[in-house]
Amino acid sequence: MIKIYVCDDQEIHLLAIKKIIEDAILFAEVPMQIELASTDPVEIAEHFEPSETNVYFLDIDLSNETYDGLKLAIKIRESDPRGFIIFITSHLEFGMLTFEYKLGTFDYIVKTPDPALLKNRVESTLKAIAERYQTEQVNQEQENHPKRIKFTSDYEEKYVPINELIMLEIVGNHKLQVMSKHQNFECNGSLGKLEYELPNYFFRCHRSTIINLKEVVSRSAKDEIISMSNGAELQCSRRQQKKFEKLLNEFNLQPYSK
The missing domain is CATH 2.40.50.1020 (LytTr DNA-binding domain)
Incomplete structure (x- = not known):
């Protein structure tokens, strides 16, 4: 099961991303579910649990005293080294910071006023993660039941x-x-x-x-x-x-x- 967490402090963006993911899940070839979508990064930090495969869609510029997107990603990476972190932001200048912190970011999606373009990027990212998930499942099955x-x-x-x-x-x-x-x-x-x-x-x-x-x-x-x-x-x-x-x-x- 792929569990998905979404965090954006602007509810309009959070709901838009959540709707894109929910639509993608309907046609996904692997089991997925949104575990938590919140405007509060503290809620994400307190509730996420490392599992078989976790995916995190995070805004970088979070208006929160405890966590911005980078600090939340660092918190996640400490407990979930294999999780897929995807940053969604309108701030291009923050892109290099994700590499400086060595977070192993899977993708970096720039917010765009074009909803179709954003939808395409999110769906493509989920598809790539699903394909990797399928490959890992096959490899695990072969290890457990080798030919x-x-x-x-x-x-x-x-x-x-x-x-x-x-x-x-x-x-x-x-x-x-x-x-x-x-x-x-x-x-x-x-x-x-x-x-x-x-x-x-x-x-x-x-x-x-x-x-x-x-x-x-x-x-x-x-x-x-x-x-x-x-x-x-x-x-x-x-x-x-x-x-x-x-x-x-x-x-x-x-x-x-x-």
Whole structure:
């Protein structure tokens, strides 16, 4: 559930923004609700609670002795580091202050006399947040219920969660050695076929071996040796070295080099 908080000290602006959000919620593909909309920043500060996903639409220039928009955002960020903060204001000059305070602002919307333009900006921001929310939900679901892959031997079938696989290696004619976090075994199969079934963080470092890049512990550029989390050491072919380095960078994986 995405919970939305709105704060603007001018009621006419508060009601306008609230109406735009309410209309957007009707067509949203993810669950959303306005948790609180108020002209009083103290009320927001006292009632917001960090949850799965919070969104805060805040005016910067709030006429309040305790909080202006920036101070309210700082208060929110102290308790809710993952919340989405969106400033809505008519003061362009305040834009840089949001960066100086390192608030991780998701968007900065300038108030405009054109209601259609304001509506479009608010709806676009909510859509972007909803898309990110959906992605996080899918990732969480995959972590809780990871996809499994079936391996077949002459005697049985085994199902191994993909995220537990460390490496696959040819050990004989149509025979593979499967090494995972909890078991090692031989099975029938083809690396070529598995290469297309596995996610893109699996890499064929040699014609006889596929590795899980997330399980690489260290690499040696000098002798092209890769060390895996299960203690296995293997060689990356020369022509695959550049692709190996590129994939590590793409997935932001930087195991130390020997």
